[in-house]
Amino acid sequence: MSESGENVAPTPRGLPAEVARRRTFAVISHPDAGKSTLTEALALHARMISEAGAIHGKAGRKSTVSDWMEMEKARGISVSSTALQFNYRAAGSDIDNVINLVDTPGHSDFSEDTYRVLTAVDAAVMLIDAAKGLEPQTLKLFQVCRHRGIPVITVINKWDRPGQAPLELLDEISERIGLTPTPLFLPVGIAGDFRGLLRRGPEGEPSEYIHFTRTAGGATIAPEEYLNSTEAEAREGEAWTTAAEESELLSATGQDHDQEMFLAGQTSPVIYASAMLNFGVRQLLETLVELAPAPGSRADVTGKERTTGDPFSAVVFKVQAGMDTAHRDRLAFMRIVSGEFERGMVVTHAQTGRPFATKYALTVFGRERTTVDTAYPGDVVGLVNATALAPGHTLFVEKKVEYPPIPSFAPEHFATLRAQSAGKYKQFRKAIDQLDSEGVVQVLRNDARGDATPVLAAVGPMQFEVVTARMQGEFNVETQLDFLPFTLARRTDAESAPELDRQRGVEVFTRTDGVILALFSDKWRLQYIEKEHPKLTLEPLVATA
Numbered sequence: 001m002s003e004s005g006e007n008v009a010p011t012p013r014g015l016p017a018e019v020a021r022r023r024t025f026a027v028i029s030h031p032d033a034g035k036s037t038l039t040e041a042l043a044l045h046a047r048m049i050s051e052a053g054a055i056h057g058k059a060g061r062k063s064t065v066s067d068w069m070e071m072e073k074a075r076g077i078s079v080s081s082t083a084l085q086f087n088y089r090a091a092g093s094d095i096d097n098v099i100n101l102v103d104t105p106g107h108s109d110f111s112e113d114t115y116r117v118l119t120a121v122d123a124a125v126m127l128i129d130a131a132k133g134l135e136p137q138t139l140k141l142f143q144v145c146r147h148r149g150i151p152v153i154t155v156i157n158k159w160d161r162p163g164q165a166p167l168e169l170l171d172e173i174s175e176r177i178g179l180t181p182t183p184l185f186l187p188v189g190i191a192g193d194f195r196g197l198l199r200r201g202p203e204g205e206p207s208e209y210i211h212f213t214r215t216a217g218g219a220t221i222a223p224e225e226y227l228n229s230t231e232a233e234a235r236e237g238e239a240w241t242t243a244a245e246e247s248e249l250l251s252a253t254g255q256d257h258d259q260e261m262f263l264a265g266q267t268s269p270v271i272y273a274s275a276m277l278n279f280g281v282r283q284l285l286e287t288l289v290e291l292a293p294a295p296g297s298r299a300d301v302t303g304k305e306r307t308t309g310d311p312f313s314a315v316v317f318k319v320q321a322g323m324d325t326a327h328r329d330r331l332a333f334m335r336i337v338s339g340e341f342e343r344g345m346v347v348t349h350a351q352t353g354r355p356f357a358t359k360y361a362l363t364v365f366g367r368e369r370t371t372v373d374t375a376y377p378g379d380v381v382g383l384v385n386a387t388a389l390a391p392g393h394t395l396f397v398e399k400k401v402e403y404p405p406i407p408s409f410a411p412e413h414f415a416t417l418r419a420q421s422a423g424k425y426k427q428f429r430k431a432i433d434q435l436d437s438e439g440v441v442q443v444l445r446n447d448a449r450g451d452a453t454p455v456l457a458a459v460g461p462m463q464f465e466v467v468t469a470r471m472q473g474e475f476n477v478e479t480q481l482d483f484l485p486f487t488l489a490r491r492t493d494a495e496s497a498p499e500l501d502r503q504r505g506v507e508v509f510t511r512t513d514g515v516i517l518a519l520f521s522d523k524w525r526l527q528y529i530e531k532e533h534p535k536l537t538l539e540p541l542v543a544t545a
């Protein structure tokens with residue numbers, strides 16, 4: 001497989017054109033919805049790989065290139081999440097678009113990083129399993145997209161398998177999350193009998209029928225034929241007329257694409273697909289190119305917008321340490337916000353005011369690393385040995401800027417951690433501060449527990465494993481982790497804290513950023529306390545549920 005950046009030729013066309021041709025997005029989904037399969041199908045369509053199965057290693061398909069998921073499983077920590085960059089030329093276009101697919105770790109390693117990735121993208125693809133509909137992890141990630149105002153394109157996957165009726169799935173989306181689905185394409189053939197896609201024109205009139213032909217194992221791009229309505233009806237009969245009627249029905253309820261409403265996060269264009277058979281994948285790429293926004297300006301801490309044409313600036317959204325135990329490296333991934341990045345340039349780290357040399361700049365996908373020489377707004381670049389950088393930090397040249405910090409997301413898992421040997425207490429304290437500043441986990445304290453056993457709070461339990469593994473591997477401290485019976489956190493204040501602390505099933509802590517958190521054993525406890533003590537301050541954290 002060719003690699004991130006490799007097939008992106010430097011072009012002399014200048015910054016505005018580079019920005020305009022970029023699309024940076026992430027896929028949000030529940031495990032097993034088909035994210036890896038879709039990533040692979042996108043790579044296939046962009047001709048980065050010649051045969052699907054290479055990445056995913058699906059039985060019966062070729063298993064050749066990246067085994068990063070196996071590595072993750074074996075090592076127990078995330079080594080993947082970064083960005084895949086590829087060129088895509090839409091039909092009829094004379095320019096190559098540059099697509100950045102930023103990976104959201106979404107399997108066993110679901111963690112705060114998964115949410116942080118969403119601060120680095122301009123759009124999201126919500127991937128739904130046609131048989132299962134909306135699932136919990138998708139919902140959580142969707143809430144983060146909504147909170148950040150990220151436009152969402154919906155892909156209903158696995159249409160080659162029996163599932164729900166097409167409009168039923170759309171109802172579920174609008175009823176459960178209040179997002180109006182506006183299909184751009186409707187499936188021809190029920191779930192399990194996927195023949196092709198009806199492209200919806202103005203007012204729901206079918207404008208085209210795209211008929212797909214299966215290839216062996218879905219390993220290569222599915223050939224497409226384009227028919228008009230009359231030809232489509234003659235060929236598919238009732239399957240076509242049903243899809244055409246559904247399209248009309250949707251228009252009658254106002255479910256037609258509206259670019260402004262899509263960008264405002266009120267509606268979501270929908271595509272039915274089979275990532276496994278490569279059906280609908282080209283349509284997704286074209287939708288991204290046509291409808292998803294190009295990188296835009298970003299507000300700094302004072303609310304002033306930095307435009308993409310301003311001098312270089314970037315936001316660090318993820319720090320990954322210990323990816324390679326032999327080298328003990330530490331990679332900070334930044335999303336470029338403005339200006340052109342050139343490897344070797346000396347940038348300023350806004351949080352410390354110190355210079356930072358960018359000699360080692362990489363893209364990382366799976367275990368492959370490629371040096372990046374030039375990058376533009378929307379691109380993701382990994383900086384090696386960036387010890388001072390933490391998620392939310394800003395880098396810039398010339399014109400000073402600092403972007404708002406990435407919010408901490410609502411933790412759902414809590415545990416105490418302590419050094420097994422009292423003699424290691426000093427290292428332990430130092431390590432906790434380090435991991436806290438990197439954003440590996442949230443650290444909570446209160447007087448009752450003292451400093452020797454801080455409480456760690458995480459979005460996903462995998463974060464704890466990273467902490468204990470790094471404590472041992474990097475800081476040489478054996479630790480003991482004990483889970484606490486809390487599942488829910490609410491923001492409170494100094495006034496409400498004493499009363500809350502007196503309640504059964506509740507404990508109050510201060511997080512390192514000064515936020516006072518009350519932890520609850522479960523939502524029923526919280527509801528009861530809210531009812532009994534309506535005056536207490538209890539606010540949700542950045543909502544993910």
Ligand code: G4P
Nearest residue numbers: 031032033034035036037058059157158161274275276277
């Ligand atoms: P994930 O990354 O979101 O977790 O999902 P992944 O791509 O690994 O897909 C999960 C399962 O769903 C895989 O099957 C995959 O082959 C299947 N799948 C993905 N897209 C489609 C699709 O469009 N149609 C159908 N029918 N299946 C799809 P598995 O049996 O769990 O894995 P494997 O053992 O076959 O590799």
